[in-house]
Amino acid sequence: MMPGNTFTTLDAVLTGKKINSAIKQGGYSIRELQEMLGLSCPQPIYRWIRGRTLPSIDNLYMLSRILGVHMEDLLVPSGNGKRPG
Numbered sequence: 001m002m003p004g005n006t007f008t009t010l011d012a013v014l015t016g017k018k019i020n021s022a023i024k025q026g027g028y029s030i031r032e033l034q035e036m037l038g039l040s041c042p043q044p045i046y047r048w049i050r051g052r053t054l055p056s057i058d059n060l061y062m063l064s065r066i067l068g069v070h071m072e073d074l075l076v077p078s079g080n081g082k083r084p085g
Contacts, residue, residue, distance in 0.1 A: 008077045008078075009077070009078050009079070010054060010075055010076065010077060010078060011051075011076045011077065011078035011079075012051040012052070012053065012054055013050075013051030014051070014076035014078070015048075015051065015054060015074065015075050015076045016048050016049045016050055016051035016052075017049070017051070017076075018073075018074055018075070018076055019048055019049055019055075019063070019074050020049040022067045022069055022073075022074060023049070023067065025067075026066070026067045026068070028066070028067075030042045030045050030046065033045055033063070033066065036062070036066055037059055037062055037063065037066075044059070060074065060075075
């Protein structure tokens with residue numbers, strides 16, 4: 001690995017807040033999103049918006065398409081992004 005490389009981790013809590021804000025701005029209910037994403041229950045969405053978990057890449061992609069935003073715009077990096085090497 002080259003010196004000076006940085007890796008960015010994601011802040012689950014701030015990402016959840018950003019996802020929640022995008023859902024509200026889009027005018028969608030959690031139940032509507034549950035159906036659109038093909039989820040059997042709404043709990044995963046609640047876990048995302050509370051910052052307990054992050055959506056899978058597939059769900060993040062579908063969510064971004066539904067909400068009309070880029071996937072990266074739903075994610076919030078944490079800290080300075082450096083990992084010990």
